[in-house]
Amino acid sequence: MSHKKDINFEINLLPVISLLAVCISFLLLTTVWIKIGTLDVKQALGDSSVLTQKETPSLWVIMGESGDMIFQLKNMASTKKKQIRFTGKKSSFHWQKIQKFTKSLKHDVPELQVALVFPDRLTSFDDVVKTIDMLKKTQITDVGVAPL
Amino acid sequence: MQSYLSTQAFQSPLRATSVIKPQGNRSNKTLVAALILTSLVDAFSILVIYLLMNTSAATEQLDLEKNLTLPLATQSEVLQAGVVVTTINGKYKVKEQEMKAEDLMKTLQALNLNLKDADDNRHKNLVIQADKNSSFETLNPIIMAGTQAGFETIKFAVLPNKEVSE
Numbered sequence A: 001m002s003h004k005k006d007i008n009f010e011i012n013l014l015p016v017i018s019l020l021a022v023c024i025s026f027l028l029l030t031t032v033w034i035k036i037g038t039l040d041v042k043q044a045l046g047d048s049s050v051l052t053q054k055e056t057p058s059l060w061v062i063m064g065e066s067g068d069m070i071f072q073l074k075n076m077a078s079t080k081k082k083q084i085r086f087t088g089k090k091s092s093f094h095w096q097k098i099q100k101f102t103k104s105l106k107h108d109v110p111e112l113q114v115a116l117v118f119p120d121r122l123t124s125f126d127d128v129v130k131t132i133d134m135l136k137k138t139q140i141t142d143v144g145v146a147p148l
Numbered sequence B: 001m002q003s004y005l006s007t008q009a010f011q012s013p014l015r016a017t018s019v020i021k022p023q024g025n026r027s028n029k030t031l032v033a034a035l036i037l038t039s040l041v042d043a044f045s046i047l048v049i050y051l052l053m054n055t056s057a058a059t060e061q062l063d064l065e066k067n068l069t070l071p072l073a074t075q076s077e078v079l080q081a082g083v084v085v086t087t088i089n090g091k092y093k094v095k096e097q098e099m100k101a102e103d104l105m106k107t108l109q110a111l112n113l114n115l116k117d118a119d120d121n122r123h124k125n126l127v128i129q130a131d132k133n134s135s136f137e138t139l140n141p142i143i144m145a146g147t148q149a150g151f152e153t154i155k156f157a158v159l160p161n162k163e164v165s166e
Helices: A014-030 A095-108 A126-137 B004-009 B038-054 B102-116 B136-151
Strands: A037-045 A058-063 A069-074 A081-085 A114-118 A141-144 B084-087 B091-094 B096-097 B125-130 B155-160
Touching: A014 B038, A037 A126, A058 A126, A069 A095, A081 A095, A081 B155, A114 A126, A126 A141, A126 B136, A126 B155, B084 B102, B084 B136, B091 B102, B096 B102, B102 B136, B125 B136, B136 B155
Parallel strands: A037 A141, A058 A114, A114 A141, B084 B125, B125 B155
Antiparallel strands: A037 B155, A058 A069, A069 A081, B084 B091, B091 B096
């Protein structure tokens, strides 16, 4: 009797599907959909402040209540204009102009690494974060926030 | 070798009851079509891979309050372990415990000391969680208390925002 055995065979896929379904359920339940990040700042002023101890060029960003933002350059050797004011419109900051300025500033003063932000008591948290974010974007690494 | 499905398949009940030409046991044709499971396994595999990729390697997570909208930032960093202070509607919360601004300093100082003694890395970071519309006036007591309590870095909780190319 010559019984020819078929070399094709079917793998039982049901356990594989079950396993994958369990994996999917577990991952769906444990995956974090809203990822929270952080924006790191250092203490700008005070006894334990690291930022104000060194005599390095620094940028002071003073945020006004009416949307005005003043940029002051400290410890600068050059005789360039050391204070620039951006007047806000309808008590909000003129972000486009400010962004353009910070970019050009970093280009002009590449050694600028320190910036201190001085928010007003009524400045919104969103605006403070936006300012820090903008400064970090221009490769100013040490950003501090001054308390009121 | 016989197919796995063929052993499980039912015979056609209509043909088996036919008077003229019953084909109950003779017929090899079945009513049940073999399901092609390969594509289903493929789809499941893609889903598993996608979900695995989406799973963050960072172990730290923050619980978001219901009425709290975090600000967006493009230069955000991965959340690290730290003491979390939440401020919402002018109230302050540390470890799910509501307190006044005056009590923040004492609480944070005690927490920092405990963490330092326990050699816990959280004593270095203070994470501030606040609504994007809250004023700096409400954040100021946390920053003041945090720096006085001995926290090295202040971290503002933000939602990462993809950078828009200009």
